[in-house]
Amino acid sequence: MVGDFAVGKTSLTQKFVNNVFSDKYLTTVGVKIDTADVSDTKLVVWDVAGRDALSPINAAYLAGAAGIVLVGDGTRPETIKSFAEIWQTVSGKLGDVPVVVALNKRDVDGWEVTDDLLQTSIQSSWAVFETSAKDGSNVPELFAALVDRINC
Amino acid sequence: MSQIDELREILVGGNAQEIAELRERLENLDQRTRDVAEVLAPAIGEGISKDDQLIEAFKAPVSQSLKSAIRTEPDSYAEILYPVMAPAIRRSISQAISSMLVTINQTIASATSKEGLQLRFEAWRAGVPYGQLALRRSLIYRVEHIYLIDRESGMMVTEYTKAETSILDSDAVSAMFTAIQSFVQDSFSQSEDDRLTDLKVGEYNVWVAHGSKLMLAAVIDGDPPESLKFEMYDVLDGIQSDYAQQIADFDGDNEAFGEVSGRLEPLLQLRAREEPDAEADGAQSQDEPQTPGTRKVLLIAAAAIIALVALYFWAVAANQRLVTETMLAQTPGLAISNVSWEGDKLRVEGLRDPDAEIPFAKLAAHGVTEADLEFATVPFRSLQPAMEMTRLQGELQPPSSLTMHPLEGRISVAGTAPVTWLMQHDARLRQLAMEKRIDYSQLHADTATVLDYIIANYSQALPARQSELLAQLGHQPWHKVPAKTVLQLK
Numbered sequence: 001m002v003g004d005f006a007v008g009k010t011s012l013t014q015k016f017v018n019n020v021f022s023d024k025y026l027t028t029v030g031v032k033i034d035t036a037d038v039s040d041t042k043l044v045v046w047d048v049a050g051r052d053a054l055s056p057i058n059a060a061y062l063a064g065a066a067g068i069v070l071v072g073d074g075t076r077p078e079t080i081k082s083f084a085e086i087w088q089t090v091s092g093k094l095g096d097v098p099v100v101v102a103l104n105k106r107d108v109d110g111w112e113v114t115d116d117l118l119q120t121s122i123q124s125s126w127a128v129f130e131t132s133a134k135d136g137s138n139v140p141e142l143f144a145a146l147v148d149r150i151n152c
Numbered sequence: 153m154s155q156i157d158e159l160r161e162i163l164v165g166g167n168a169q170e171i172a173e174l175r176e177r178l179e180n181l182d183q184r185t186r187d188v189a190e191v192l193a194p195a196i197g198e199g200i201s202k203d204d205q206l207i208e209a210f211k212a213p214v215s216q217s218l219k220s221a222i223r224t225e226p227d228s229y230a231e232i233l234y235p236v237m238a239p240a241i242r243r244s245i246s247q248a249i250s251s252m253l254v255t256i257n258q259t260i261a262s263a264t265s266k267e268g269l270q271l272r273f274e275a276w277r278a279g280v281p282y283g284q285l286a287l288r289r290s291l292i293y294r295v296e297h298i299y300l301i302d303r304e305s306g307m308m309v310t311e312y313t314k315a316e317t318s319i320l321d322s323d324a325v326s327a328m329f330t331a332i333q334s335f336v337q338d339s340f341s342q343s344e345d346d347r348l349t350d351l352k353v354g355e356y357n358v359w360v361a362h363g364s365k366l367m368l369a370a371v372i373d374g375d376p377p378e379s380l381k382f383e384m385y386d387v388l389d390g391i392q393s394d395y396a397q398q399i400a401d402f403d404g405d406n407e408a409f410g411e412v413s414g415r416l417e418p419l420l421q422l423r424a425r426e427e428p429d430a431e432a433d434g435a436q437s438q439d440e441p442q443t444p445g446t447r448k449v450l451l452i453a454a455a456a457i458i459a460l461v462a463l464y465f466w467a468v469a470a471n472q473r474l475v476t477e478t479m480l481a482q483t484p485g486l487a488i489s490n491v492s493w494e495g496d497k498l499r500v501e502g503l504r505d506p507d508a509e510i511p512f513a514k515l516a517a518h519g520v521t522e523a524d525l526e527f528a529t530v531p532f533r534s535l536q537p538a539m540e541m542t543r544l545q546g547e548l549q550p551p552s553s554l555t556m557h558p559l560e561g562r563i564s565v566a567g568t569a570p571v572t573w574l575m576q577h578d579a580r581l582r583q584l585a586m587e588k589r590i591d592y593s594q595l596h597a598d599t600a601t602v603l604d605y606i607i608a609n610y611s612q613a614l615p616a617r618q619s620e621l622l623a624q625l626g627h628q629p630w631h632k633v634p635a636k637t638v639l640q641l642k
Contacts, residue, residue, distance in 0.1 A: 030335045033327045044307065044323045046331070060334035064305020066404065 002057055002086055003071035004079040005050035008104040011133035012071060013047045016143055021134050031061045038147045057086060059093045067098040067150045069142065072121075074103040074130065075110045083121045098149035099126045102142050107132040244418070251422060257446045265448075293357075293374030294422035299326050300391065300412060301367050302402055306330030309366060309402065310409045312416035329360065329369050363388045365399045370419060380419070387415055468519070469493060475518045476500070476525070479511055484538040486510075486529075497526040504529035505539055537563060540589060548577055553598070559591060566594035570601040574630055578638045585631065595630045602626035609641075 001009040010028050014020050017034045032047040048061045062068075068090055072080035080103065090097070101122055103113055113130075122128060127145045131138040164171065177183050199206035222229045268286075275282040299322065300309040308326035336348045351358035357376065361368040361384040368388045370380070391412055392399065398408040476498050477491040485508025490501040498520065504527060512522050537558030544563060550556060554567040565581070574581075574597050584590040602625045606618050613621075621641075624633055 031331045033324050033331060035321050035324045042323060044327045046306075046327065058334065058338055060338055061331060063330075063334070064302065064307060066305075 001045060001047045001069045001071060002062075002090065003050060004073070004076075004082055005052050007050065007071045007073040007076075007079050008102075008131075008133045009050065009069075009071045010047050012069075012102060012104060012131060012139060012142070013045050015133045015136050015139050017045065019136070021136075030058075036143070038143055041147050041151065043143065043147065051082075051086065057089050059089055062090060062093045065094055065097060067100070067146045068094075069100055069102055069146060070126070071102045071104055073105050074113045075105050075108050077112050077114075077117055080113065080117055080121045087123075098146060098152070099123075100142055100146045100149065101126050101128045102131045102138075103128065104131050104133060106130045106137060107134045247421075255422075257449075260446075260449055292423045293372050293376040295370050295372050295376065295380070295420050297325075297371040298416040298419050299329065299369045299371075300388075300409075300416065301326045301329055301369060302399075303330070303333075303362070303365060303367050305402075305404070307402075307404050309399075309406055310412045310416070312413045312420060314420065326369075329358075329367070333360070333367070359384065361385050361388045363392045366392060368416075377423075380421070383419060387419060391415060472518060472520050472524075473498060476515060476520050479514060483508060483511055484536045484542075485534045487532070487534075494526065496524070498524055499526050499528055501528050502530075503532040503534075505534040506531055507539060507543055508534065535589070537561075544584075544590070548580070554595070562589060562591045564594065565590050565592040568596045568598040569630075571597040571605050571625055572601065575638055575642060578630075578635065581630075582635060592631055593629055596628075597625050597630055597633075599626040 001013055003009055005027070006025060010026070010032065011021060013032075013034055014022075017036045028047060028049045030049055034045045034047065036043045036045060046061055046065065048057060049055075051057045070083055070086060072083060074080075083101070087099075090099075118128070127149070129138040129142045129145070131142055133139065160168065177187070196206065271286055272282055275285045278285070297311065297313045299311050301307070302309055306327040306329070308323050311322045311326075313322075332351070333348050337346065340346070347360070347362050349360050349362070351360075355373060357372045357374070359370045359372060359376070359381060361370075361381065366388060368384050370384060372380075395409065395412065401408075473491055473493060477488060480486050480488045480491065480500060485505030487503040488500060489503075490499075492499055510522075510525075515521070515525075540563050541556055541558065544550075544556065544565075550565070551569055551573060554565060554569050556563055556565050558564070574595075581590065581592055581595075585592060599622075602622055605625075606613075606621055610618055610621060624637060625641075
């Protein structure tokens with residue numbers, strides 16, 4: 001799980017793994033690890049601390065990853081624009097791995113995802129889901145798609 | 153010589169001989185074998201020193217040959233391997249046994265001590281089984297979980313654990329180890345060689361051995377000896393060299409590593425608390441298995457056995473004394489005041505009639521023999537009816553027509569007796585009656601014997617005198633016959 005600060009990586013993971021959601025924001029330090037079973041595949045989810053201009057993603061946490069969930073905040077376009085930079089780090093470390101994109105916080109007012117933004121920030125091979133960690137919409141689909149792509 | 157031969161002679165000249173020899177060498181199999189044998193050893197040496205290709209080429213056939221040879225001659229190979237394997241197996245078994253012994257001793261010792269009771273209380277309060285708490289307290293360390301982790305991906309290759317302690321998701325733990333590793337390395341060091349090797353969480357130590365591709369993490373309850381690290385590295389190096397290809401191909405599917413967990417098993421060791429001078433070496437503790445705990449238990453057991461034996465003998469002795477006292481008290485002619493053990497003899501105090509019959513046969517049935525008894529009695533004459541009866545019967549030798557039985561503190565002598573017997577014992581009967589020892593008011597002379605007596609002694613007397621004698625002796629109780637008459641008749 002990679003993306004900018006406060007886009008909802010931990011919330012998506014917790015919703016998916018434990019089916020819980022909390023409004024409190026707790027920043028992730030380093031990485032948090034959870035596991036979940038998707039059909040007959042066991043996912044070990046590395047919820048990596050969010051990045052910003054001053055703190056890039058720690059590439060060490062990407063080592064050995066079989067797939068990536070790129071998470072952006074649909075109410076903050078800049079978090080989607082930064083996919084390019086994140087992808088540079090990820091592909092530098094892992095090469096062309098399966099990617100699914102979560103445009104999160106679909107339940108919150110002020111959705112600012114435009115076609116133009118999608119065209120410029122998202123590669124055609126990536127599967128995109130508009131998700132809500134709060135109501136859980138598209139969360140299982142997001143991880144199921146990732147597993148499908150990994151197992152292909 | 154043909155033209156062709158001439159031409160050949162011109163072209164190759166003197167070399168024709170050499171060519172023929174070379175051909176001969178190539179076509180002659182024996183010669184060729186000798187040639188190859190000459191260069192084979194140096195060629196192999198050269199090939200190995202050059203690169204790994206030759207080793208790779210040899211690997212499969214050598215391995216196959218070995219397998220086939222072992223299958224054909226298992227005994228020979230067992231003989232060769234025995235000196236290498238046997239000590240290792242022995243050592244492993246002795247270590248396991250000694251660890252178990254020490255733990256059991258410790259647990260027994262703690263169960264019987266003050267600390268043991270305290271532990272029981274704690275176990276009850278905490279709601280955990282006593283055995284679990286006792287074992288945990290008695291251990292210096294126990295390796296509870298071993299993880300073999302792919303360094304690159306953080307994915308777990310395999311694990312080995314004590315079933316009851318497996319409460320965590322191994323995949324998550326493996327990933328976390330790797331993450332912590334990355335975090336620490338990233339935060340504190342830029343060098344690839346600086347790695348996190350030790351972690352301490354509460355009472356748990358986590359030791360990590362790092363290999364080029366894998367890392368081996370051991371979760372240990374307590375403080376293990378440094379030697380465990382060497383063992384971890386030995387195991388890790390062995391796995392990395394034997395599974396090099398599988399490790400290189402590892403993509404999260406750990407099927408190829410199914411047998412690796414067996415190699416981790418020896419690391420899942422434990423060591424119990426023992427004497428400070430007792431070595432970790434299992435052999436030594438096996439030589440001296442008696443810890444203070446064992447000695448204490450043995451002492452308690454011995455004392456208990458001694459106490460039981462003593463209690464048994466005491467009970468037997470007390471019973472013998474009681475039985476003797478009871479039986480003697482019931483014996484006519486004895487008035488017992490005290491029966492007590494004096495050394496190995498039962499001392500009987502009181503009064504004893506010389507005619508009293510001690511029931512030795514009955515006493516022998518209770519293990520009291522005549523030799524066990526020591527009488528410290530004062531002689532006396534018992535007037536108990538039974539004694540009187542015995543004594544009178546011995547003295548008077550009564551005829552069978554007489555009956556004797558106790559009556560109101562005396563002996564009643566009743567019935568008919570020959571007049572001769574009455575006249576013989578008349579004085580004694582009267583004396584006994586005066587002493588109130590007998591009552592003979594129901595004693596009569598047998599009339600027929602009186603008549604016989606009169607005929608025998610008074611046939612010349614007047615019939616009136618005969619009638620008087622008959623009336624005096626035969627027609628009234630004997631005690632009414634005047635003593636003077638009896639004396640005269642005699």
